[in-house]
Amino acid sequence: MTHDSAHGPGTQNARPEEAAHRLTTREAAERLGVKPETVYAYVSRGQLASRRTPGGRGSTFDTAEVDALARRTGRREPSQSVTGDLVFRTGITLIEPDRYFYRGVDATELARRHGYEEVAEWIWTGELHPGTRFTAAREPLAAARRTAAAMPRHSSSTDRLRAAVAAAASADPLRFDLSPEGVLNSARSLIPTLVGALPTAGEPAGRPAVGDPEEGSDALAARLWPKLTARAADGASVAVLDTALALLADHDLAASTLAARVAASAHAHPYAVVSAGLGVLEGPLHGAASGLAHRMLSEVLDRGGAAPVVADHLRTGRRVPGLGHRLYADEDPRAVTLFALLDALPQAAPAMAAARDVVATTARHTPLHANVDLALAVFSVTYGMPAETGETVFAVSRTVGWIAHAMEEYTERPLRMRPSGQYTGPRPPQPLPDRAN
Structure with a gap:
């Protein structure tokens, strides 16, 4: 066993075939959400074992041991997506281009079968x-x-x-x-x-x-x-x-x-x-987007058609509410499910026809599918509910x-979401402001 001060008492020499399957110091630090210096501090305290790579340059760490330490210390960090956006590990909801899942189960099927x-x-x-x-x-x-x-x-x-x-x-x-x-x-x-x-x-x-x-x-x-x-x-x-x-x-x-x-x-x-x-x-x-869709749908019913209502929205530069969703390439599966239920209710027929008129009229300008806000609007308009x-x-x-x-x-490390601001104000030092006259 080597007692190098940089690697601590837990450091051992690694065989080449073992090192190929182990984490480098940088990779271990990323998994733990700490600096490389802190990784070595864990080694010196006996919380983590390291092995020297062949040739004596750097150390490697057992993946399972690093993950176990991460769980004990709560050092799991949000990762970065390929686009650089902040990503959180979650086991709750998965969204795909045309459907979504609760813990791996189709959410629309679950909602149809269970309360x-x-x-x-x-x-x-x-x-x-x-x-x-x-x-x-x-x-x-x-x-x-x-x-x-x-x-x-x-x-x-x-x-x-x-x-x-x-x-x-x-x-x-x-x-x-x-x-x-x-x-x-x-x-x-x-x-x-x-x-x-x-x-x-x-x-x-x-x-x-x-x-x-x-x-x-x-x-x-x-x-x-x-x-x-x-x-x-x-x-x-x-x-x-x-x-x-x-x-x-x-x-x-x-x-x-x-x-x-x-x-x-x-x-x-x-x-x-x-x-x-x-x-x-x-x-x-x-x-609150569904309230905008409710008011639009009510206006369509009052005016007898979607064309003048959609035209007013386009003329004033407002987007037509209840249409499109950035996460779904085609139809919002939540809207599809609700529309299927509303279609079976005779009293919902007028509002459903108005919603379809909105979709068809807007499609002449830009093809957008109805989203869940429009489906909620059909529901609330049908039963005379408030916007x-x-x-x-x-x-x-x-x-x-x-x-x-x-x-x-x-279960994550507390206060991990602490971004740094990109300061764009005047560079210091600035003179103290004068007292107001």
């Missing part, structure tokens, strides 16, 4: 639990309802959801438990709390929502329905809502999910993670994905 809560459990744990129902904890739900009811009357549903999350967090003393089971317990209670905090459609916005928080026999979609419309629910209509919730539960690293992972990287508790996601979701280019319905459904549903990604991020 939202069952799909949530699959995304979180990789296990299916038939008949799963989420139940809100009494105190967080009561706090969320009081807070949401105190919001100004003009507040949007997303405003109320953000306030409800903060209130529910304050009522949950176990929110800082970041163990997998602790996070899942918070999530299983938070999602029905969000639904329970929303006002019932047709009721005064300032009146606290009511209902038995312990009642978990109804699927979450059935509990959400009266928050979206005063129209009576039927099985087929609630099934569309349930499927929409399952389809939207995750979509890889969308903007809101990235925000959620940044929060989780700082070891923020699950409620704060969801708050971060909700903050980004409200942008018109993300969750923000799609955003509400999106927010409740995507909470599942935010939690799943947070659970992954909690």
Whole structure:
């Protein structure tokens, strides 16, 4: 054994055939997310064994041993894609040009066959639990309802959801438990709390929502329905809502999910993670996009055709909402699934015809397929729901994905997402600014 000061007491000479299958110092450093000097520090402390390469230049390291040390120290770094973009290792959602998968299972097939809560459990744990129902904890739900009811009357549903999350967090003393089971317990209670905090459609916005928080026999979609419309629910209509919730539960690293992972990287508790996601979701280019599609579709129905509406959008330089998706070469599989269900509902026929008219009219200018925002718009217009319905459904549903990604991020090295800014301001030293006259 060699006791070279640069390599420490764990250094041995490697045979040529062994060195060919081992990591160099640079490769080991990349896997551990540290500098090469730190790799040698691990060797000197006995945490890692190294072997000298033939000729005595450099060291090699056992791949399995380096990976085991990475797991113990939490030194797994985001990698770089071939284009230089930041890439995160994730086992949740895979998106391909024409479909997407939850933990390797076709997401649209999963959503057709299983309810939202069952799909949530699959995304979180990789296990299916038939008949799963989420139940809100009494105190967080009561706090969320009081807070949401105190919001100004003009507040949007997303405003109320953000306030409800903060209130529910304050009522949950176990929110800082970041163990997998602790996070899942918070999530299983938070999602029905969000639904329970929303006002019932047709009721005064300032009146606290009511209902038995312990009642978990109804699927979450059935509990959400009266928050979206005063129209009576039927099985087929609630099934569309349930499927929409399952389809939207995750979509890889969308903007809101990235925000959620940044929060989780700082070891923020699950409620704060969801708050971060909700903050980004409200942008018109993300969750709020379905509201734009709803208003456009309503206008198409009012004006008797898509041509004048699409023309107005093009004339003013606005993109036609509800069309195209940067991740799918052809049709958005979520939209395809929802349209198939809506096609079977007679009451959805007018809105479906309007949506098809929009797609056909726009195709004369640029061929774009309908995306999930247009499908949500057909759903909300059909049942006389407000324009923000799609955003509400999106927010409740995507909470599942935010939690799943947070659970992954909690196992990574904390605060790993710390880019450096490229300063473009005046070079120092600059004189102190004069006191205002």
